[in-house]
Amino acid sequence: MKIAVAGIGGIGGILGGALAKSGADAYFYVRGENLKAIRNGGLKVDSITLGSFIARPKAASDNAEELGAMDAVFVCCKGYALEAMCRGIAPMIESDTIVVPLLNGVEISGFMRPILPSCILADGIIWVFSHIEEPGHVVQNYGKCKIIFGMSDGSRPEKLGELASALDGAGIDTQISDDIALDSWKKYLSMCGNSVVLCYYGGNVGEVRGHEGYKKVLRSVAEEIVTVARAKGSEMPVEYVDKFVEGFSKLAPETINSLYRDLTSGKPADKTELRHIIGRMVEFGRQTGVPTPYHEAVYKRFAK
Template identity: 50%
Template sequence: MKILIFGIGGIGGFVGGALARVSDSIYFYSRGENGKTIREKGMTVDSALLGSFISHPAKVSHEAEELGPMDLVFLSCKGNSLEEACRELAPVVTKDTVVVPLLNGVLLSEVMEPLLPPCHVADGTIRVFSHREGPGHVVQTAGSGKIVMGMKDGKNLSALYEAASLLQKAGIPAEVTDDIRLDSWEKYALMGSNSAVFCYFDGPAGKVKGQKDYMAVLHEAVREVMAVASAKGVTFPETYEEEYVQKFLSFPEDTVTSLYRDLSGGKRAEDTETSMILGRMVEMGKETGVEVPVFRRAFQWAMEQNRD
């Protein structure tokens, strides 16, 4: 099975580097100095989960004709470049190709299906902390690394099970689920609520915990996600809200999400995942008739940052 890793950043480099150790049919879509370094020296991975190693994909290119049609694609990019990624990815996709997004957001298949040629668009989640240290070099510092995949209608394809088996062989925990909708919403509830709270209070976990109304906002943020999910037919476990709050309370004082880090570091909203993480919740609130005041205020704050 030909597998393409599209986007060799922290996630793509970690997953692709691991897979290239155990399979000779792993391809990388990468350009510039990153692609050049991997072609010449291989993919260097320093991982808390897998150890340190260098692996070599079958081919590294950003030319679709060089790569050819793929059986399965792991798509890893920033949410704000998803539309462009789908355009670039289209030439390697056939009606039989399975595409699995591994990026921030919720049920991204719904966003991607109109952007790709006819194919099988799955949904996927990964629980890992990793980043690109430099060209051809990825560092994974924490997280289980677990990947969960599935079709949102529950009709899972054999290619997903084959990919999960290969990931497991590479040392990455992986499974195919009949309920990817819940898994995707649960991950989004954690990541999205955290981003909303940090933007709402304009500060890291320590600053948040110093605000007199922060507990009410924590509960409200995750309730907003759960209420929108419910309106879309996805029911969270009864314990999820309290589990989320307790997890937030355990964060070190300097904890932030990558979205808040980007915005507070000087990036404009359109150059970040603001629309995918905060804006999409505001849109889904309107679609479902669910009020999302925490996400709406956080989105407004994000859109106002770093303007001239």
């Protein structure tokens, strides 16, 4: 199975590195200094899950035509780069190619479908804490590495099972979902909810917990997401509001997340995932008629 990983950052680096190490027919769609480093010395991977090794793909290129048609393509980029990525990888995609986005957010395939050539377009989510240490070097210091993917209509194309087997063989815990929309909303609740709360209060988890009444805000933020998800047809259990509040109470006091870090470090809003994560909830709220006041307040504050 010919598999391309498009975007060799923290997520794509771990995924592509694991596939290349396993002997899979793996290709990297990668640019800039990262591409130079990988061509010169391979991709160095230091992972608490997979070990330390040098991964060498079958080929690495910033030219999709050079890499050729693929059986499967994993899309691993930031949300603000997704449209450009979809256009860039188009030459690798045929009608029977499986495309799996592994991005922060929800209902990613709906955004991608009008841009990509006809293909088998899935949705996916990944749990991994990893980053690019320097060009050609990806690090995962803690946590697990797990992928869930599936088709929005619940179908199971044969190639989906082949792809899951390739990932399992590469040491990545993989699951095919019969309800990937619901699974995506569950992860989105934690990721987007935490982003909104941290941005709303302007501090890390410990600083948020120092505010009187913060649990009421946590609950309201989670209720906005759960209500929108249900309005869009995903029957997210209402008890996930309680789980979100409970989970926040267990986070280390110094915890922040990548969106909050980017927004408070001086990055322009359009070079962060603000629109892709929080902005999408604002859009969904307006589409469904569900009020999302906390999401709207944070979005308006930072989208300047």
